[in-house]
Amino acid sequence: MADWYTTFANSGFGTTLTKQLGLPRxxxxxxxxPGQPLLPGxxxxxxxxxxxxxxxxxxxxxxxxxxxxxxATADGATDGERLGAxxxxxxxxxxxxxxxxxxxxxAPAIKRLRPSGRVLVLAxxxxxxxxxxxxxxxxxxxxxxxxxxxxxxxxxxANAVFVPEGAEASLAGPLRFFxxxxxxxxxxxxxxxxxxxxPTGEDDDRPLAGKVAVVxxxxxxxxxSIARVLARDGAHVVAVDIPAxxxxxxxxxxxxxxxxxxxxxxxxxxxxxxxxxLRERHGGVDVVVHNAGITRDKLLVNMDAARWNSVMAVNxxxxxxITQALLDDADVLKPDARIVCxxxxxxxxxxxxQTNYAASKAGVIGMVRAWAxxxxxxxxxxxxxxxxxxxxxxxAKMPVGTREIGSxxxxxxxxxxxxxxxxxxxxxxxxxxxxxNGQTVRVCGQxxxxx
Amino acid sequence: xxxxxxxxxxxxxxxxxxRIPFARSNSTYAQASNQDMLTATxxxxxxxxxxxxxxxGEVVAGAVLKHARDFxxxxxxxxxxxxxxxxxxxxxxxxxxTGLEAAILVAxxxxxxxxxxxxxxxxDTTSDAPLAVGDDLRRVLISLxxxxxxxxxxxxxxxxxxxxxxPEIPRNSEPRTGLAMGEHAQLTAHEWxxxxxxxDELTVRSHQNMAAAYEQGFFDDLVTPFLxxxxxxxxxxxxxxxxxxxxxPVFGRALPEGAEATMTAGNSTPLTDGASAVLLASDxxxxxxxxxxxxxxxxxxxxxxxxxxxxxxxxxAPVYAVPRMLARNGLSLQDFDFYEIHEAFASTVLATxxxxxxxxxxxxxxxxxxxxxxxxxxxLNVHGSSLAAGHPFAATGGRIVASLAKTLHRAGPGKRGLIxxxxxGGQGVVAVLES
Numbered sequence: 001m002a003d004w005y006t007t008f009a010n011s012g013f014g015t016t017l018t019k020q021l022g023l024p025r026x027x028x029x030x031x032x033x034p035g036q037p038l039l040p041g042x043x044x045x046x047x048x049x050x051x052x053x054x055x056x057x058x059x060x061x062x063x064x065x066x067x068x069x070x071x072a073t074a075d076g077a078t079d080g081e082r083l084g085a086x087x088x089x090x091x092x093x094x095x096x097x098x099x100x101x102x103x104x105x106x107a108p109a110i111k112r113l114r115p116s117g118r119v120l121v122l123a124x125x126x127x128x129x130x131x132x133x134x135x136x137x138x139x140x141x142x143x144x145x146x147x148x149x150x151x152x153x154x155x156x157x158a159n160a161v162f163v164p165e166g167a168e169a170s171l172a173g174p175l176r177f178f179x180x181x182x183x184x185x186x187x188x189x190x191x192x193x194x195x196x197x198x199p200t201g202e203d204d205d206r207p208l209a210g211k212v213a214v215v216x217x218x219x220x221x222x223x224x225s226i227a228r229v230l231a232r233d234g235a236h237v238v239a240v241d242i243p244a245x246x247x248x249x250x251x252x253x254x255x256x257x258x259x260x261x262x263x264x265x266x267x268x269x270x271x272x273x274x275x276x277x278l279r280e281r282h283g284g285v286d287v288v289v290h291n292a293g294i295t296r297d298k299l300l301v302n303m304d305a306a307r308w309n310s311v312m313a314v315n316x317x318x319x320x321x322i323t324q325a326l327l328d329d330a331d332v333l334k335p336d337a338r339i340v341c342x343x344x345x346x347x348x349x350x351x352x353x354q355t356n357y358a359a360s361k362a363g364v365i366g367m368v369r370a371w372a373x374x375x376x377x378x379x380x381x382x383x384x385x386x387x388x389x390x391x392x393x394x395x396a397k398m399p400v401g402t403r404e405i406g407s408x409x410x411x412x413x414x415x416x417x418x419x420x421x422x423x424x425x426x427x428x429x430x431x432x433x434x435x436x437n438g439q440t441v442r443v444c445g446q447x448x449x450x451x
Numbered sequence: 452x453x454x455x456x457x458x459x460x461x462x463x464x465x466x467x468x469x470r471i472p473f474a475r476s477n478s479t480y481a482q483a484s485n486q487d488m489l490t491a492t493x494x495x496x497x498x499x500x501x502x503x504x505x506x507x508g509e510v511v512a513g514a515v516l517k518h519a520r521d522f523x524x525x526x527x528x529x530x531x532x533x534x535x536x537x538x539x540x541x542x543x544x545x546x547x548x549t550g551l552e553a554a555i556l557v558a559x560x561x562x563x564x565x566x567x568x569x570x571x572x573x574x575d576t577t578s579d580a581p582l583a584v585g586d587d588l589r590r591v592l593i594s595l596x597x598x599x600x601x602x603x604x605x606x607x608x609x610x611x612x613x614x615x616x617x618p619e620i621p622r623n624s625e626p627r628t629g630l631a632m633g634e635h636a637q638l639t640a641h642e643w644x645x646x647x648x649x650x651d652e653l654t655v656r657s658h659q660n661m662a663a664a665y666e667q668g669f670f671d672d673l674v675t676p677f678l679x680x681x682x683x684x685x686x687x688x689x690x691x692x693x694x695x696x697x698x699x700p701v702f703g704r705a706l707p708e709g710a711e712a713t714m715t716a717g718n719s720t721p722l723t724d725g726a727s728a729v730l731l732a733s734d735x736x737x738x739x740x741x742x743x744x745x746x747x748x749x750x751x752x753x754x755x756x757x758x759x760x761x762x763x764x765x766x767x768a769p770v771y772a773v774p775r776m777l778a779r780n781g782l783s784l785q786d787f788d789f790y791e792i793h794e795a796f797a798s799t800v801l802a803t804x805x806x807x808x809x810x811x812x813x814x815x816x817x818x819x820x821x822x823x824x825x826x827x828x829x830x831l832n833v834h835g836s837s838l839a840a841g842h843p844f845a846a847t848g849g850r851i852v853a854s855l856a857k858t859l860h861r862a863g864p865g866k867r868g869l870i871x872x873x874x875x876g877g878q879g880v881v882a883v884l885e886s
Contacts, residue, residue: 236501243671244681247491250498254533260498262671273668281741 170435
């Protein structure tokens with residue numbers, strides 16, 4: 001599934017040539033497959049500052065069958081064994097001086113990191129700091145992690161999770177996600193947790209067993225991939241797309257053992273029809289993925305109202321209307337529901353010729369942030385995922401130059417796959433992601449655009 | 452004792468349906484076989500109701516125009532679909548009544564408790580039609596195949612004459628009269644004095660009703676696109692009396708001298724390719740799977756008329772079938788909320804209604820004391836019918852059953868609908884659905 005250049009760069013001759021010419025050397029990323037261990041090697045867990053999470057992190061990793069090493073072992077004789085991941089507990093930083101120990105810990109550990117290894121830094125949110133010095137130290141984590149992500153090679157990633165006081169129980173799910181192959185194309189990201197009632201005893205192989213999930217725009221591309229991954233994780237998927245896409249929609253539904261529901265989500269009665277269908281056929285819904293989206297590109301000065309309005313209607317207004325209708329309905333949306341909205345890198349960085357699209361996708365980010373408290377009150381969550389350059393049928397039609405540049409200008413030096421977006425959405429849909437709310441997670445390989 | 456007792460009957464539920472958009476002959480589906488279309492239609496039904504790998508009690512379907520290779524068409528389609536390979540299937544064929552007859556057969560087995568669920572369907576292509584060699588050439592080829600020596604083979608080959616090479620193409624005509632169905636219908640229209648304008652009016656209403664239904668999303672859960680077609684190709688939302696008035700009559704060679712030919716390519720259904728399927732079940736089976744019950748199939752009736760020597764119109768058999776079914780159920784013709792009278796030709800629908808209103812005809816031909824009376828046109832073919840959708844012979848019954856069941860369901864519980872379908876060979880199949 002890797003693109004031609006990644007395949008070439010990893011071939012015998014390609015390795016030699018790209019090294020000698022100093023060309024990008026994209027790695028074949030470690031991606032999740034059912035039954036795969038969380039990590040291909042041991043983890044070393046270290047601290048900077050007082051660190052209140054180390055024991056909890058160690059427990060989660062041991063539960064997942066991962067060997068946990070202490071920094072002492074990491075510094076000592078290692079028999080050449082390379083690390084699957086490096087986790088730094090940087091909670092309890094008092095000031096910038098404490099960061100020296102972060103450097104002391106990370107430098108030797110990262111040197112031992114395997115290809116597609118993981119660096120994960122846990123810290124307190126800068127916004128909660130007691131003093132400017134503490135805020136400075138916490139904010140420093142941001143620059144540190146983003147820079148590590150840019151220095152890593154071989155498909156390794158670095159991300160940070162901010163864990164506020166009281167949100168410790170929310171950490172297990174995100175911790176597993178960032179270390180696993182599910183987060184292959186999530187790089188240089190900073191996630192902030194919130195306190196939540198997190199269910200335990202989740203089946204990590206089928207975390208969505210017994211759940212009903214709606215995926216809009218499921219007939220092809222990223223939407224079809226989302227449907228496949230949610231079904232793989234145990235959900236019954238109600239695959240939704242416009243009636244004209246019904247043939248491929250039925251094929252997707254049949255492939256994954258889901259059901260096809262043909263619906264134009266911009267129709268005035270779309271929300272009520274969807275709700276009626278979910279009530280009648282499934283007794284409710286646990287997961288809604290607002291994935292359907294369209295582009296109608298033109299420079300703003302040349303854009304007609306139809307292009308503007310159709311993009312807004314599908315990409316933003318339909319997400320708002322259907323979500324509001326689900327909230328207004330007495331019982332169709334399950335109390336611990338998960339809503340995941342697909343935004344875009346264009347909504348963060350902007351894109352020439354995409355004023356309408358970028359506006360709609362930025363709107364999605366504002367929407368999930370604003371709705372988060374109401375969802376939290378129901379023990380539910382609403383989040384967004386912002387894909388970067390994802391290799392799809394659509395990008396295959398781009399001119400070679402544009403496509404190659406678009407896919408290389410990120411720290412992993414390659415485009416992502418639809419499954420990378422789908423894995424992130426499936427993770428946000430899990431019961432264990434209760435403490436991730438109102439966030440926008442970029443799936444962009446740490447793109448340089450909008451970073 | 453219980454094992455010997457006849458099981459109590461129950462009413463079969465119509466859960467839903469699926470069809471592919473109907474295409475005009477030799478167009479989008481020109482390369483699709485009956486099996487391709489029926490398989491795609493079954494897969495669309497499977498996707499709609501989550502039946503992947505499921506074994507339903509029986510799949511019953513058929514086609515009017517079949518290749519020799521289609522001898523086990525429905526079973527082969529099931530094997531190619533996402534249904535469990537352990538799902539039994541058989542073919543039926545009752546001309547244009549095939550689809551509805553298939554639904555009746557499935558419903559009856561459900562009613563008897565012999566199966567809990569079943570799929571009824573139909574498919575037809577006039578594009579991928581079978582061509583056969585003539586009987587003369589066929590006999591030569593058979594003896595050639597049977598010949599054991601070179602000498603015998605040469606002898607057989609020597610019997611071939613150039614005139615034998617022309618293939619036999621299936622024709623849309625009655626074997627016993629040599630008249631096309633349209634010619635028969637034109638005779639009936641003449642007999643019942645059905646005018647050109649009322650036929651065109653009925654046609655425009657069919658197109659308008661169906662176009663509106665598409666716009667409202669009525670077909671969103673009844674149709675699955677196929678080969679890039681997402682709406683019926685024959686549908687003309689901009690159809691108008693003015694446009695239809697410009698068309699020349701296409702039938703009428705059997706009419707008496709001076710009689711006006713009134714039937715055109717507009718107010719007759721065109722040759723069409725397509726397929727449909729309906730999911731039926733016991734109420735329990737549907738409830739276990741969280742599937743809806745749109746309506747129940749309450750009763751059905753077939754009838755046939757002697758159009759060869761008996762002086763009756765070829766497509767008039769439903770006129771006879773309906774009163775028999777009404778009497779059995781203690782219903783009058785007016786006790787229905789919706790009527791689905793298959794639009795083989797606009798004139799057929801109009802002649803059928805006119806016959807029911809005619810006291811002399813009802814008394815003499817149908818043996819009724821009083822005429823059945825008229826029906827409220829506002830309740831007729833409310834989401835369009837064959838004039839708009841087209842009419843792939845065996846697929847029409849499934850289209851109508853699923854559409855009517857959904858219409859009744861939306862109207863609320865206790866609503867009743869009548870289906871009337873005419874068929875070649877002077878036959879008719881009718882049924883009552885109730886929500």
